[in-house]
Amino acid sequence: MSLAWLFDLEVVYVATGVxxxxxxxxxxxxxxxxxxxxxxxxxxxxxxxxxxxxxxPAWLNGVLVVILVAIDGLGLVRQGSYRExxxxxxxxxxxxxxxxxxxxxxxxxxLTYAGTRVFQGPGYxxxxxxxxGLGLSSAVATVVALWITRAxxxxxxxxxxxxxxxxxxxxxxxxxxxxxxxxxKTAGVGRVIASSVAAVIPTDxxxxxxxxxxxxxxxxxxxxxxxxxxxxxxxxxxxxxxLIEPFGVSPxxxxxxxxxxxxxxxxxTPMAANFNLLPPALLEMRDRHGVIKxxxxxxxxxxxxxxxxxxxxxxFAA
Amino acid sequence: MEWLRLIGVAVVxxxxxxxxxxxxxxxxxxxxxxxxxxxxxxxxxxxxxPALGQAFVNGRIITxxxxxxxxxxxxxxxxxxxxxxxxxRRAGAATAGRLLVAYHVFRSLIxxxxxxxxxxxxxxxxxxxxxxxxxxxxxAGSAGPGGSEGGASGAEVxxxxxxxxxxxxxxxxxxxxxxxxxxFFGQNLFFGSPGVALVVKNLADxxxxxxxxxxxxxAIPVAIAALLLAGLQYALLDRWLRRRQAARAASPAEIxx
Numbered sequence: 001m002s003l004a005w006l007f008d009l010e011v012v013y014v015a016t017g018v019x020x021x022x023x024x025x026x027x028x029x030x031x032x033x034x035x036x037x038x039x040x041x042x043x044x045x046x047x048x049x050x051x052x053x054x055x056x057p058a059w060l061n062g063v064l065v066v067i068l069v070a071i072d073g074l075g076l077v078r079q080g081s082y083r084e085x086x087x088x089x090x091x092x093x094x095x096x097x098x099x100x101x102x103x104x105x106x107x108x109x110x111l112t113y114a115g116t117r118v119f120q121g122p123g124y125x126x127x128x129x130x131x132x133g134l135g136l137s138s139a140v141a142t143v144v145a146l147w148i149t150r151a152x153x154x155x156x157x158x159x160x161x162x163x164x165x166x167x168x169x170x171x172x173x174x175x176x177x178x179x180x181x182x183x184x185k186t187a188g189v190g191r192v193i194a195s196s197v198a199a200v201i202p203t204d205x206x207x208x209x210x211x212x213x214x215x216x217x218x219x220x221x222x223x224x225x226x227x228x229x230x231x232x233x234x235x236x237x238x239x240x241x242x243l244i245e246p247f248g249v250s251p252x253x254x255x256x257x258x259x260x261x262x263x264x265x266x267x268x269t270p271m272a273a274n275f276n277l278l279p280p281a282l283l284e285m286r287d288r289h290g291v292i293k294x295x296x297x298x299x300x301x302x303x304x305x306x307x308x309x310x311x312x313x314x315x316f317a318a
Numbered sequence: 319m320e321w322l323r324l325i326g327v328a329v330v331x332x333x334x335x336x337x338x339x340x341x342x343x344x345x346x347x348x349x350x351x352x353x354x355x356x357x358x359x360x361x362x363x364x365x366x367x368p369a370l371g372q373a374f375v376n377g378r379i380i381t382x383x384x385x386x387x388x389x390x391x392x393x394x395x396x397x398x399x400x401x402x403x404x405x406x407r408r409a410g411a412a413t414a415g416r417l418l419v420a421y422h423v424f425r426s427l428i429x430x431x432x433x434x435x436x437x438x439x440x441x442x443x444x445x446x447x448x449x450x451x452x453x454x455x456x457x458a459g460s461a462g463p464g465g466s467e468g469g470a471s472g473a474e475v476x477x478x479x480x481x482x483x484x485x486x487x488x489x490x491x492x493x494x495x496x497x498x499x500x501x502f503f504g505q506n507l508f509f510g511s512p513g514v515a516l517v518v519k520n521l522a523d524x525x526x527x528x529x530x531x532x533x534x535x536x537a538i539p540v541a542i543a544a545l546l547l548a549g550l551q552y553a554l555l556d557r558w559l560r561r562r563q564a565a566r567a568a569s570p571a572e573i574x575x
Contacts, residue, residue: 009379016384053375058364061371066345073342085395093397094404101398104389105445113433127379135385142389149396159391164384169341174380176344179373180326183348186369187323187355196321223327227502228513232520240524251526255517256506256536263502267495270334274380277340279439279494283448285487294491295498298547302503305543 004123010054012135017051020044023161030080038076039165042068046172065176072169082162083155093149100148104141111137163282170281170288174274181224190230193220194237201238206247210311213238217258218265218303225271227262234258249314261306267299268292319358326351345370383440390445402449414455414489415556418496419549421447425500426541430507438497447493455559457486478566485559492555496548503544506537 024044030036048056049064056064071077085093094101115133116126146153164171184190197216202208216238220230239258244251266272270292280288287293326347333343352366364372406412425438506513509530517533 012382012385013378016378016382019384019388049375050378050381053378056371058368058372058375061375062367062369063371065371065374066367069341069345073339090395090397090400093395094400095397097396098401099405101393101396101401102446104393105398105441108386108389108441109433116433131379131382134382138386138389141386142392145389145392145396149392151392151396155395156388156392159395160384160388163387163391171381171384173340173344175374175377176341178377178380179370180330180344180348180351182373182376183351183369184326187326187351189323189327189351192320192323223330228516231516235520236524240521240526244524244526251521252517252528252532253536255521255528256514256533256540259513259517260503260506260537260540266502267498270340271330273340274437275439275498278437279443279497280490282439282444283490283494285490286483287487287491290487290491291494291498294488294551295495298495298499298544298551301547302540302544305547306540309539309543 002123003119007119007124007128007132009128009131012132013053014051015135015139017047017049019160020047020050020164022157023047023164026157026161027080027165030082033078033080033165035076035078036080038071038074039078039080042071042077042169043164045071065179068169068172069176072172077165077169079165079168082158082165084162097148103148104145107141107144108134108137111140166284167278167281170273170277173277177225177271177273180271181226181229184224185229189223190220190233191237193223194233198237198242201242203242203246206249206314207311209238209243209247210314211307213243213254213258214261214303214307214310217262221262221265222269223271225266225269225273227259227266230262230265231259234262247314253310253313257306257310261303261310264299264303264306267295267302322354322358323351325354383437386440390440393445398445399449402446403453406450406453412450412454413556414451414492414559415552417447417451417454418492418552418555421493422496422500422545422548422552425497426504426507426545429501429504429511438501439494443493443497447496448490451489451493452486455485455489456563457482457489481562481566485562488555488558492552496552499544499548503537504541507534507541509534 020043024040024042024047027033027036027040027043033039045064045068049061049068053061112130112133115136116129119129119133120126142156145151146156193216197212201212213234217227217230217234220234221227224230235255235258239254240251243249244254266275270277270289276291276295277288279285279291285291329347329350330343333346334340348370349366352369356366406417421442425442505511508514511534514530514533514537518528518530521528
């Protein structure tokens with residue numbers, strides 16, 4: 001019996017929309033939040049985009065995105081009160097449940113992974129199985145956590161909303177930046193960058209071409225926030241015509257090094273919001289650029305490593 | 319006029335520099351880019367607003383982490399972070415830096431095994447890594463990721479508390495970074511990873527056939543270099559924490575009555 005029908009991303013989109021709508025409902029009743037109407041609207045509109053986004057006309061989705069940004073722009077996404085547990089209550093919980101508390105946390109990655117192994121083959125799309133599996137694993141972990149802690153289910157709404165509000169409007173940033181990347185691609189931003197770099201590059205020195213290839217893919221990744229978007233543009237514009245073909249460098253070497261050196265750009269850019277801006281919000285850090293600042297020295301060193309590896313291995317093999 | 323296509327980039331740079339609200343800056347950059355492209359080409363696919371709405375909806379996969387927030391929040395209420403610090407206290411030799419080395423290796427192994435999990439920050443860093451790293455650095459009293467609320471809320475902040483807040487922030491940054499380092503530089507060790515597939519497909523499109531295994535093999539020196547450089551950074555973090563704590567012990571700040 002095939003369960004392929006289950007692994008439809010629409011399932012998790014609707015589930016996420018429902019969760020967000022529940023957050024919105026509880027927010028509306030939260031008198032401790034000075035912007036409870038704005039905050040509730042924000043989660044509700046996002047929930048609508050999730051649950052109905054596949055069916056609404058594209059222009060209406062666009063309008064809803066503008067509304068989300070307007071609510072945040074007016075400073076109307078704020079935190080409220082969530083019946084937080086005090087230190088004593090949490091310590092008593094740890095006394096009572098001990099290591100059992102780790103079970104649901106471990107279940108999420110384990111079940112997700114198991115799902116990708118069990119449900120493969122014809123009819124299954126790997127990505128859909130992964131993300132639907134992640135959603136289902138979260139649901140199973142939720143039930144197990146309720147069973148272990150004997151907590152009232154309504155607390156799920158309060159605690160989920162507490163984390164969502166702590167992240168705030170930063171939650172939509174990764175998606176918004178991905179949309180901006182699409183706009184850049186449609187507008188031909190990559191073409192402009194690759195052609196202007198290719199016009200000025202000194203093409204007779206292997207080291208110079210290696211350096212320019214690495215630097216331009218890092219720069220373009222910094223702008224796009226996504227190495228997978230920058231990679232094909234730089235390969236087509238610089239890597240293949242100026243490095244692989246004239247110098248006879250191993251294509252696999254150029255390809256891999258160009259892709260991973262691009263990550264040095266990802267480590268330094270606020271455009272990669274899911275890696276660099278979401279964590280400070282999720283971890284409630286004071287400095288929202290703290291992760292980028294910490295990563296910058298390692299990114300610089302890894303850039304040098306890539307240039308040396310690519311140059312060294314290319315010269316060695318030539 | 320081709321360079322005008324980069325207007326969105328300029329908007330982002332200026333917006334970030336002026337510290338304007340990021341969502342607004344990004345939206346403005348998207349609209350500006352669409353307007354310029356429309357002006358230069360006489361059209362922009364289906365129109366700017368629909369393109370934006372469609373792209374946002376197509377990216378929903380990125381934000382599925384919402385589904386795991388309720389259970390993680392509930393477990394925090396039930397004492398998950400406290401249990402993390404107890405586990406760390408039992409393992410005597412742990413420091414924040416050593417813990418991050420262990421996490422970096424663990425996360426790389428996950429990559430080698432070809433296991434993809436979405437955001438490690440949500441399922442590992444917030445519930446486990448930070449609540450273990452803080453007590454390992456002797457900052458247990460400040461609770462977990464929501465550290466600020468654990469201490470003396472309402473009361474005035476002593477210089478020591480301000481010192482500790484800086485250390486807590488740095489440890490949280492390091493924990494996030496270890497997830498990124500191991501993810502970015504470790505995932506291509508698996509020949510079936512999306513990154514390796516992208517390289518193989520791109521080269522094939524450009525007329526060069528290469529084996530995925532060879533590409534994955536070339537990722538080995540990259541992963542090793544990342545572990546060494548990150549390991550050095552984690553060790554420096556430990557030294558920085560030790561020095562600050564030693565300085566604090568040597569000159570105890572006045573304790574407010």
